[in-house]
Each structure stands twice: as structure tokens, then as C-alpha cells.
Amino acid sequence: MENFQYYTPTKVVFGKGTENETGQLAAEQGCRKVLVHYGSGSVVKSGLLDRIYKSLDEAGIPYVSLGGVVPNPRLSLVYEGIRLCQRENVDFILAVGGGSVIDSAKAIGYGVADHGDVWDFYEKKRAAEGCLPIGVVLTIAAAGSEMSDSSVITNENGWLKRGYSSNYSRPRFAVMNPELTVTLPKYQTASGCVDIMMHTMERYFNHCTNMEMTDGISEHLLRTVMKNAEILMTRPDDYDARAEIMWAGSLSHNGLTGCGTDGGDWASHQLEHELGGMFDVAHGAGLAAVWGSWARYVVDAAPARFAKFAVNVMGVTPGSTDMETARRGIEAMESFYRKLDMPVCLRDMDIEVSEEQMRELAEKCSHFGKRTIGCIKKLDKEDMYQIYRNARG
């Protein structure tokens, strides 16, 4: 087992009606003025935002609001949020929404605690030295940002999508009521499930062989998400299925499924980030669309690991070689994505990527030739191009 750190300070308050505890949870944090940050009108229309405001009012906590976060959240709104917080002396950010809203809140938090340009952190020019404390009321099970240290922001200037991680941004509390996710469209539910699975799969695909506790948790998490995702395709209002997936979403990205590993292989996420920046696709769907291409490109570097995945997660019958079992596992994963109406190639998302665009994606993903990605196989710009190409479908 490799040395590791595990740090998940977020207080999770999980279950029916828990959004009504938001004001009290914010008060426990000793905040004086809150920015309520959210996305589209759905939290307004559903009445959720009103319940949150009421809860803050009852706790005697003043607040200002900033909506308008979009999927693949934008740097321009982050700048606006920073100015608003500074002007209003906000000392706590409450993110009401899914991963995009939470990520935007984290970026605002970094910006308020800093004196320079917050984009510097996402460009890896400097390290953050603080972040306004953040609370979450989660409405989408997907990104795991409610317990994670990471955030991803898109800079409209060049449509660059970049992630930044630090423990400063781990939310202080996360209110998680699975009922709030019941009205999500099927496509978004499925896309969320893929995102959840990928956070564990990217940790799972590594070169370590000696972490039983972590491997078993990961395999069980993946099986649990798959089973309950299928239930939701026909019974979207099944509370227990929503709850299993919501809880799995947090555990999948809070660090637990990476403990004792070498960190895993995040190439699929990085390949998808550029797609998301260029085409604004749903993150989970984008991951599903590139994963098979990535897996086939690297499988020969770790056939035993892919074979373990195939048997323990996908439940396939072992073939005569690890490689054969591994390939069956990749096919089984793609079949599962199809069951959720998720894409397994770019064409499935109605994206026609030109030769020139594929070159551009590889340029951006390699930071213009300055980095490689992945650990199962280290991928350079040319490898990235090939994986995008094979993913066209």
C-alpha cells in the first residue's frame, strides 16, 4: 500500500427535508453574510431557493444572491461573484445546485481570499493560500464537488477548461436530500451516474496491486451505481435508488476510493475537459464517449488490472487471457452506457469533430505540447489525438 493522506472535513447532513437545516448549519460556521450562489431557474421554480432563504432568515443570517451558473461554469461569472462578495463583505458562500455551481463557488472563494487574478490558480501559476468557507445544498448527484477539493472552470477567453484542487475549498457542510434530484431529466441523471463512476474508475486504473480495502470499496461502489442507475431509468422517483447514487457520488470523489493507490489515471477526465470546453457537452456524457477509446488505447499496458475490473465490476466471464477478459470488460462497460442512453463515441452526441478540431483538442489537452497525461500509459499530444480520433465513431 502506498502512503496517502485522507482529509474529508465536510459535515454531511443527508436525507429527507435536510435543506431546512441549512440556516442552522451556516450559523454553526459563524458566518455574518452569505452569498447564495445558484444556476438556472429550476431551483427558483421548484421553491427550493425560497426554502433556503427562509432557513437563513430563521437563523438570522443576511445574504445576497447570484444566479446564472451554467454547465462548464464560466470565469466571467466567477469574477462577478468575487466583486459582489467584496462589495457586500460576504464571508461565506452557499452553493445551491450541482457540481457547476459548487465549482463556481469554490473559484469565487479562492478569488475573495486572494489579491491577484483567480485564473492564476487554474493555470497553475500560483498556489491558493485560502478560500472563503463554502456550504452546499446539493441538487444533482454527479460531480462529487460537495466533498472534494477540486473545481473546474472554463475561461471563455480561448474556451480553456481548467481544474484546480486544494483542501482550502473542501466544503464545510453539504446538505444532501435525494428528493431534490427526483425531477432531473433522465439524460442528466444518467450523465451524473457516469461522472460518479468515472471518479472511482479513474482512481481504480492504476499500477498498484496491494490495496484490498480500497479496491473492494471501489468495486462495490461501481456495482451499486450501475444497479441503481438502471432502476432510475424506469423509476426516476425511487428514493432509495436516488439516495444510493447521491451518497456514492460523494464517496466516489472525496478521496476514499484512492486511498493507498498511486493516484490513478485521470486521462479520460482530461480528454473530456477539452471536449466540454469546445462543445459544451454534459460532462458525464463526454466521459462515456471517450472512455472506450481511451481504454482500448491503454489496455495492453495493464491487462491484469482491466481484467480484474471486468470480473469484479462488470461481472464478465473470464476469457483465456487477461487481455481477452479485459476487452470483454470494456465492451460490457460500453453496453452498460448504452443502456443508460449514454454515448460511447462522439458521433453518438451528434458531434462531428473535424480533423482540425481534433488537432486543436490535442493541442489544448497537452497544454500545447507541454504536458503528458495518464499513468496506465503516459499519453503525449499525438496519443491524445489518436484517442480523440478513435472516439469519433
Place this chain on the structure above:
Amino acid sequence: MENFQYYTPTKVVFGKGTENETGQLAAEQGCRKVLVHYGSGSVVKSGLLDRIYKSLDEAGIPYVSLGGVVPNPRLSLVYEGIRLCQRENVDFILAVGGGSVIDSAKAIGYGVADHGDVWDFYEKKRAAEGCLPIGVVLTIAAAGSEMSDSSVITNENGWLKRGYSSNYSRPRFAVMNPELTVTLPKYQTASGCVDIMMHTMERYFNHCTNMEMTDGISEHLLRTVMKNAEILMTRPDDYDARAEIMWAGSLSHNGLTGCGTDGGDWASHQLEHELGGMFDVAHGAGLAAVWGSWARYVVDAAPARFAKFAVNVMGVTPGSTDMETARRGIEAMESFYRKLDMPVCLRDMDIEVSEEQMRELAEKCSHFGKRTIGCIKKLDKEDMYQIYRNARG
């Protein structure tokens, strides 16, 4: 799934050589003076304490020391620690040891943050409103106190063993180097493994049926501990086996394996606490000695749950009824305990309990008839007496 809270703020720093980071971790907490709290001479003889002092020196953190913690840690030493902390203006406690040392540190921490008698909390007369921050360097994988909210203290005045839990006492950091546990005697290693398993088993035995994520984690944790405990009986210096068990020990009692349940059935722990108070037995061994008697006494109230345990954890072949499968599971668990040279009844520990003593144990465990314990079956004083009686062997 039931509503739940999950809160594990402890920063885990896990792996080889991590004890050398102790001073830096304490410095991150902003402490000005540390109480280094420990148990017997083993941490002195091994040189561990010197390495910790060196690490604190290098971080420029002054400290005072208090050793002498014994298994089933005593209230008198807690009082001494409180006075020492007050006299020396200590603002952080570093526990170097296993569960007894950490529990003693927690009790001292409560006492320093309070103006009355710390025993009030353990008597449930009052609720704590704070605790000095605590750090841990773990030397025994067993109690899970390094991430838990609980502590158990024995009052020599009447030999009452009482637990108290609050989030205030969850350690700020836990340094966990599995190498530090390699020299533990076989009996203590085995006893620790039983304790770890029981923290998850007591959560697992409940009346809920709809928590797949949690059940699967619990079942995998138990299988992992069993497999690696057997390895350690013949290869006590197997690093990976030590690491799996140490990590399982924290996950078993930090709340993870109880998420979404009704809280579980803690009767075995409570029955053992009185044994520990009266006979000073190793906690894990005491648990192994009473578990079978408890399980047979309550199994008819939840045969399906015991049958699930039998199949998924113990790997037994299902019988024709849940009850038959359940009984096979209980027998398999006892067989496993025997493989670790753990007792499955009181006589196995060379304890002859008189009729009068059994009545006294039941009196104390029922808080003199004022409480019932357990949830699979609610147990009153007479039930407790019967379980002690059946456990005599």
C-alpha cells in the same frame, strides 16, 4: 435509507515514516504548547517517543509529557492530565498510543475545556461544550478512536466503565504508520482485529434493509480484516496486512459503516464494557467472548439479517431457512475467533464468574435497571444476566 450525518474532520496521514511529520502537523494546528500523552514504556523503549519529541522540537513546539495510561484507561490519570494542562497552559494534546491513550486524551481535553467534573459527561449528566484539539500518533490498530467521536473511561470508584461521544473530540489529525504495529504481541493484534470487526458488526446488525452502499462497504471491510488477521497470525511483519487492518480500523469506527442505518445494535460492546470494568480483560477478547452468546439470544428477532451476514461475510452455504443459515454464520464467526486464539466464552479467558458477579454485571450494564440496550432485541437487566450466563462456557 435513513437520514444520517457523517462528519470525519480528521486529517489522516498514513504510511511509512509518517510519524516524522507530527511536529509539522501540530504546527499547522497553530498550537502553542502540547501535552504528549502515552501509555507504557513500549513507546519509550522503541524510540518512538524520542522521534516524536524530535519532530516537535524541529517544529519549535514546546511540550510536557504524561505517560502511564493503562488499558481501560482510568479517571484518576485523566484528572491528573487536566491539572497538568491547566498548570502548563497546554492548548493541544498529542496522544501517542492506541485507543486507551486516545480516549484518555479526549477525556482530558473535555476536562480542560470545562469548569466542572469531567465524569459528568460520562455519566450523561451534562453535554460537553468543547474539547482541547487532539492529534494522534497511532500504535495499535483496534479502537478506531483516532477518527471516532467516542471515548471510554473507567472510574476506579466503583469500577464503572462509561463511554461518551461528541464531535468536539474527533482528532484533528491522525498519523498512522502500520510499521509501528509490527511488534505488537499476537494476542493484542488478534484482540485489535476483533475490536475493529465489532465496530462494523454492531452497526451492521440493525433492522434496516435498504442501504446497499453501506452494507457492501461493511461486508468488504469485515472480509478484509478476517483475511489479513489470519495472515498476521503467521506473518506478523507483513506490512500490507498491517496496513489493510490499520486503515480498516479507522473506517470501521469513523461512522462510514453506519451511514443510512438506524444506528445499529451496540449491546455486545455494552456487555463487554462491564466485563472490562470488573476483570480488566483486553477489550477485543472480551467482545469475542460475549458475541456468540448475544447473537444466539437475539438471532430469532432478525434471522434474515444474520443470514445475509452469514453468506456475504462468513461465506457459509445457505441452509434451508434463514434461521439455519444464520446459526451457521454465528458458528463460523466463532470458528474464526478460535483461529485467532480469541476466546468464544468467558471460561476461555480463564474467568470464572460467580452467580453474584453475573448479577452485578447485569446491574451495572443496565445502569441499575434504568436502561435497556440493543436494537435487534431490546435487552433489559434480566436479558443481560442471561447473556452473561450463556457466555460462561
